[in-house]
Amino acid sequence: MSLQHYLIVSALLFAVGLGGALTRRNAILVLIGVELMLNAANLNFIAFWRYGPNPELFTGIIFVIFSIAIAAAEAAVGLALIIAVYRHYRTVRLDRIDSLKG
């Protein structure tokens, strides 16, 4: 399969994640969408590593390893935030958490 197949899949996953993040009301589901977007980007990286000019440098792999680590940290912090917000607002519905409106 040529590169573009992987790239299209990755783009599709990204779009799905984005659509979910923009659409769902539950904050945790928005986070799920964000994780999906990150994963789509990781797929992109691996695809380019494999189909790139210098696979022996493992640049793509290392990047993805770091990306996974950071995504995990971000998921942890984000969920902690959601729990803290839940405690305060008693809801995880994003359309109800709008104190910062102008």
Next chain:
Amino acid sequence: MDLAFWITAGWTVAAAGAALSFRNPVHCALCLALAFAGLAAFYLELGAEFVGFAQILVYIGAVAILIVFAILLTRASEVDEEPRAFPWAGVAVAAIVFITFAGAIRSSALADRMPAREVKPVVKQLGMQMFQGSYLLALEVAGLLLTAALIGAAVIALQEYPKRQD
């Protein structure tokens, strides 16, 4: 090869779509785990085994579980999930983004590239790249970041008990 690719692709996209469509968040989280699994299959297919296993361990083993825990802890609010109209705005934006990317990909000269050569990434080589190569600093910083995230998440989610009047 093609078949494996297409099955994995369909599995992953379907799982992703399901993860963001179900009404019950627990179902969404479980579908997300399936999507992660599909992605791990992709990595294995592309020859990045370490990444694939790392994906399974970290994402499916930790992140998905974490999400499930969070959903469980915030259960009370989804009892009254009223039906709503189809969210056109978000879907439209996502569609526009996808069309943009797809168009870019299709029209690119990279599109028809084939893999250059076979490379078998050995973990030892990866380790040596990380620790003896140019990524040492990034590694240490990542470690620091994880520590900070750990502490931060613990602090943010900590339930504060009212101080007892002694």
Next chain:
Amino acid sequence: MMSWAAANLWLIPALPLAAAAILAFTRRPHRQLAAILSIGAMSVAFVFALIAFISTLGTRAERSVYNFDWLALGSTSVKLGWVLDPLSAVMLLMVTFVGTLIFIFSVGYMANDPNFTRFFCFLSLFAAAMLGLVMSNSLLGLFICWELVGLASYLLIGFWFQKPSAAAAAKKAFIVTRIGDLGLFLGMVWLYAQTGTLLFYDNGNGCLEASALSKLVAQATLNSMAVSTAISLLIFCGAVGKSGQVPLHVWLPDAMEGPTPVSALIHAATMVAAGVFLVARVYPLMDADPANVPGASTALTVVTWVGAITAIFAALIAVAQNDIKRILAYSTVSQLGYMMVGIGVGGYAVGMFHLITHAFFKALLFLGAGSVIHGTHERQDIRDLGGLRKYMPLTFVTYAIGMMALAGVPLFFSGFWSKDEILFSAWAWKGGRGPFYIALCGALLTAFYMTRQVVYVFFGSYRSHSETQHVHESPRVMLAPLIVLAAFSILLSVVGTPFWPVFHEYLTGHHGEMGSGVITVMLISTAVVAVGLLAGWWIYTRKPLTSADPLESDIYYVLKNKFFVDEIYDVTVVKLNAWTARATRWLDDFVWQGAVIAVSYLVLGLAWINRLIDEFVVNPGFDQGCGGFRLSARALSFWQNGQVQRYLRFIGLAAAGLAALLIWGWRK
């Protein structure tokens, strides 16, 4: 080489000035201190003056000059200085000696006055200023002291300022002399402009020295009058005011409101003599114009005629006065006229001699009048007095000596010799005999009115209605100066006879020649004086004196009212002044005030416009601006609804747009 006296001449006025300054700053009146300081200062000044005088004897009228820079103006400077020459030496001696005697007299006269200290402070100030005037080498310095003397006179005339007549008299004296001072000031300024210096003697550069004089004579001004004449006449205006010449004589009789020692010192012996002294000092300037009549320059002719008119005018008025001091005041005016005549016809030595002798016997007469006033408890009208010969014998004797000196009784009395010199010089004057005849009539009148006064006061019986035993002789402190002055009134005759003109040689440096008609003139004047004395004696002792004067008539009425000079002035000059003041007031009230009000309205109008702009332009502008801000803010805040996903959608769209731009934008 300057003698010690010449170099330290400044000490002489400095001592009374220091006394005045100390007395001015003492907090509580301190009689003993005042008397001791003032009399002590004057006595020491007298000693210095004596030393200075002795140092000028035998030097043939040389002068020692000391000049110093007073005010530096860029490259030039205004200089002041003092001069020690016979003229200033003799004046210094006279002022300090007579001054000391009068100060001593004042201790007794003002003993009951509550303002004793203030009196001596002013007296010392006056003495300092007069001494400074006399020894000044600069017309500017002289003018400064001139004004100071005028100030002291004002303060002393109005010493009993609670009396309205005294305050009015002080004001009158100051204003009338001011009119004369204006002429003096103009002359001074003109002189400075022409010669570039106001120093009298300055090694050839002074304004009274040859080079300056020739320059002044050469230039002519209006009516082809030489500049020197014009300046001399202007300077003479100052002398007219200060020395009470007609028409500015009106202040002197009113100045009798002051205490009698003041009248004696200032208005008889010294200050009024300052005008005569000024003319004597600038004599070279006055004499500079050769004019049409040789030996009589234009300026000196004017001086002579003014003096002559004054002499006869005042003598006529004195005949009809009833206040003891007023008679003496008019007599002073008349004698000052004589001095001016003397300077005009015979040179400054003649006039100065009469000034010196007059100082002594007029001071004596005033102090004697003071003694009378003191002894009769403040009676001054001669019609209320009489027969005081019995009660105040010593006063009577000294007063009689003074009166005979003034009248010009021959041989023993200095007044005879000095007046005779004037008469002789007038006889021999190249400018005509007019002044001689006028002076002769004046001498007759002088003898007449003085006899009248003495008869009224000392002879007959006491006419006042209170008890006679209250009339007493004055204390010794008041009598001693009288005796000393009387002695000098006699002794001074020695220095001025035509047979031994010591005074003239001393003053002018050359031997005065004795003209051919001296004895003749002496005989004529003696005869005139005898006629006056006998007439006065006969008219006033014929029958006992009542309140009506034996000479009462219409002419007498005019004389008694001083020829109505004051009234004429009141109607003309004073009215004019008042009208001008009113006109100026109108100008101030309407024109200037109107201008000020207009300006203020203008400012108010501007302020009002400003406010309008502020309220209707600036404020709405701001309000509009703020409204615009508020609207835009409201519009913008509409987009901020707190919905995170809406924000994310926009971000997504923007990202897609950016990506498209980046990807396809390069292709171009």
